[in-house]
Amino acid sequence: MQWLASIFFTVFMTVWMLFFGMAYCIITPFQDFRGRFRTAGVMTHVVFFVLKWVCGLRYVVEGRENLPPGNHIAMWKHSSSWETIAQMVVFPAQCWVLKHELMYIPFVGWGLKVLRPIAIDRGAGHAAVSQVVEQGRTRLAEGLWVLIFPEGTRMPAGQTRKYGVSGALLAIETGHKLIPVAHNAGKFWPRRGLVKQPGMIRAVIGPPIETDGLDARAVNARVQEWIEKTVAELMR
Numbered sequence: 001m002q003w004l005a006s007i008f009f010t011v012f013m014t015v016w017m018l019f020f021g022m023a024y025c026i027i028t029p030f031q032d033f034r035g036r037f038r039t040a041g042v043m044t045h046v047v048f049f050v051l052k053w054v055c056g057l058r059y060v061v062e063g064r065e066n067l068p069p070g071n072h073i074a075m076w077k078h079s080s081s082w083e084t085i086a087q088m089v090v091f092p093a094q095c096w097v098l099k100h101e102l103m104y105i106p107f108v109g110w111g112l113k114v115l116r117p118i119a120i121d122r123g124a125g126h127a128a129v130s131q132v133v134e135q136g137r138t139r140l141a142e143g144l145w146v147l148i149f150p151e152g153t154r155m156p157a158g159q160t161r162k163y164g165v166s167g168a169l170l171a172i173e174t175g176h177k178l179i180p181v182a183h184n185a186g187k188f189w190p191r192r193g194l195v196k197q198p199g200m201i202r203a204v205i206g207p208p209i210e211t212d213g214l215d216a217r218a219v220n221a222r223v224q225e226w227i228e229k230t231v232a233e234l235m236r
């Protein structure tokens with residue numbers, strides 16, 4: 001039964017990530033950043049392999065041809081746990097904007113630290129936005145992608161909220177492009193649901209969104225319109 005398969009997968013993923021986090025903390029002092037990033041990708045590949053064979057849930061990425069040369073800013077729909085680990089095998093070397101509480105999870109949080117995320121306090125308002133812009137500028141200069149969930153938290157499938165402006169501001173101030181990413185993972189792996197439904201998760205990388213001559217609100221409107229429209233089509 002699907003719920004038994006889902007319980008097995010959830011237990012496996014929890015144990016695997018804890019074990020991997022411990023091993024990762026031992027290995028990473030001997031690697032450069034990109035080596036650490038490639039090693040972190042192993043964790044995702046194993047999780048997705050088990051997810052496919054135990055729960056019958058696969059994924060496909062469409063629109064890779066939309067990725068421009070260089071490194072830029074990607075804004076992802078956030079409706080599941082799937083995308084939080086998928087992004088590291090979909091995009092090149094990257095840093096994530098995430099809530100600072102994750103840094104305190106034993107082993108997992110320690111592993112996150114060596115990947116140099118931008119850890120923010122979501123309740124800090126303008127200070128958090130400034131932190132994303134300041135640290136994001138540094139990460140982009142180092143050749144990394146910056147990946148952001150503009151909704152700030154996982155939303156139930158079919159729902160959204162106002163997008164945060166940090167990604168748009170970072171793109172405007174640095175001249176880097178914004179790449180929207182839509183997916184239907186929330187349909188198969190709901191944000192608070194235990195059961196993972198079999199099927200095919202489709203993740204779609206959209207065309208780059210230019211920011212020249214636009215303010216952050218106008219850029220956000222374009223990003224949100226494309227992502228939410230595409231998600232609605234994928235959910236049918």
